[in-house]
Amino acid sequence: xxxxxxxxxxxxxxxxxxxxxxxSMRIGDNSSRLVDDTDWSRKTYGHEVEKYFVGMKExxxxxxxxxxxxxxxxxxxxxxGMGGLGKxxxxxxxxxxxxxxxCFKYRAWVCVSQQFQPKTIFQRLLKxxxxxxxxxxDEDALVRKLCDVQKNRKCLIVLDDVWEVDxxxxxxxxFPIGEADSKVLLTTRNQNIAPAEYVHHLxxxxxxxxxxxxxxxxxxxxxxxxxxxxxRKLLEEYGMEIVKKCGCLPLPISVIGGILRHEKTSIExxxxxxxxxxxxxxxxxxxxxKRVEQILDLSYNALxxx
Numbered sequence: 001x002x003x004x005x006x007x008x009x010x011x012x013x014x015x016x017x018x019x020x021x022x023x024s025m026r027i028g029d030n031s032s033r034l035v036d037d038t039d040w041s042r043k044t045y046g047h048e049v050e051k052y053f054v055g056m057k058e059x060x061x062x063x064x065x066x067x068x069x070x071x072x073x074x075x076x077x078x079x080x081g082m083g084g085l086g087k088x089x090x091x092x093x094x095x096x097x098x099x100x101x102x103c104f105k106y107r108a109w110v111c112v113s114q115q116f117q118p119k120t121i122f123q124r125l126l127k128x129x130x131x132x133x134x135x136x137x138d139e140d141a142l143v144r145k146l147c148d149v150q151k152n153r154k155c156l157i158v159l160d161d162v163w164e165v166d167x168x169x170x171x172x173x174x175f176p177i178g179e180a181d182s183k184v185l186l187t188t189r190n191q192n193i194a195p196a197e198y199v200h201h202l203x204x205x206x207x208x209x210x211x212x213x214x215x216x217x218x219x220x221x222x223x224x225x226x227x228x229x230x231x232r233k234l235l236e237e238y239g240m241e242i243v244k245k246c247g248c249l250p251l252p253i254s255v256i257g258g259i260l261r262h263e264k265t266s267i268e269x270x271x272x273x274x275x276x277x278x279x280x281x282x283x284x285x286x287x288x289x290k291r292v293e294q295i296l297d298l299s300y301n302a303l304x305x306x
Contacts, residue, residue: 085253088187
């Protein structure tokens with residue numbers, strides 16, 4: 001349990017400024033080079049997203065179509081939703097997808113988050129789009145260069161985790177939206193930002209998708225298929241209850257799944273389910289984003305008492 005606690009503590013530390021799914025990542029190899037490690041306070045890796053990715057098929061198809069169209073009126077697109085829904089996971093799936101890679105030779109990704117520094121964001125974007133140019137520039141020069149690159153090359157830029165309207169307003173002038181074939185994809189939980197020509201509202205997983213995600217994390221390699229039928233049914237019963245208590249949100253399902261990965265009996269699952277219910281009972285009526293925070297705290301505190 002100490003080891004599990006340390007793992008969860010690490011997760012909480014990396015998520016100190018957000019309550020998102022374990023969804024952030026270092027984007028895989030592409031023609032415009034990898035993002036620096038320093039660019040990622042939130043990162044997993046592309047193969048992990050593939051391994052645990054569940055649902056969102058229609059979301060992917062719709063957003064890929066919007067991004068790859070030649071319609072310049074769709075130059076900026078937002079993925080909007082509460083923390084824990086999987087906005088970054090969805091954006092990364094699209095960013096690394098074949099359709100987008102074929103359409104955009106030049107791509108760049110930066111996490112905006114609450115530690116907002118426009119000049120640093122512009123520098124990191126340019127470093128990915130022009131990896132061989134290490135010239136130091138002031139902020140105005142960075143903006144001019146960034147605009148020129150987007151006008152002369154077909155680029156996709158992802159601004160992940162934009163928190164405030166003012167943040168977007170401070171960045172927007174660096175993107176010639178509607179004037180070029182380049183496009184910008186944002187993820188945000190703030191519906192008031194909605195800066196884009198198109199806003200895609202992400203929904204929760206279905207209960208079936210939530211159970212599929214929980215199984216992938218907690219019971220990898222079809223582990224449950226090797227169990228007696230009665231035990232397998234109990235795991236599914238408790239698993240479905242856990243999914244419901246997590247509000248069908250990928251983040252809390254993923255966190256609880258990481259704990260259950262070490263506890264593969266129905267007795268332990270029942271304890272986790274009971275503790276989860278007990279911990280959340282005072283929070284009935286809370287919005288789902290608050291429940292995400294509760295479950296992150298729970299995963300580190302209450303559940304470790306089992």
